[in-house]
Amino acid sequence: MKLFKTTLFAASLLMAGYALAHTDEYLDSQPTPHGGQMRMTDAYHLELVVKDKELTVYVMDHGNEAQPSAGMTATATILSGETKTEVTLEPAEENLLKGTGDFKISDDMKVVLSVTPAPLTVRYTPFQKPQAETPKQ
DSSP: OHHHHHHHHHHHHHHHHHHHTTSHHHHHTSOOTTSSEEEEOSSOEEEEEEETTEEEEEEEOTTOOBOOOTTOEEEEEEEETTEEEEEEEEEETTTEEEEEOOOOOOTTOEEEEEEETTTEEEEEOTTOOOOOOOOOO
């Protein structure tokens, strides 16, 4: 019984470390394949790239390998300053969702992405850099 408890404890520590490895803060500290901001869902890594009134979402697995976007659609709600804009994204190429809209790019921009058919909601702050931790004195 003691061996079982020790094994269970060790396994839970390993799983906790894995879960922490995919926090938004961790993903923000890592380079991304396409220069955007990465977020994790149950089955995917979704990387948002914002350029000139265009949104591109790269659909990848947890190893950042391309996954098919066929059959997926997404709605992006963009909050930029005082403006709220919605953009519909459709499959484009093998692992891309793309959409265009009349939105302003700003440093405080926030994007809420709702993906179907699997109901996924992901939040992005594409131009906000992670805060560096202040050393304790």
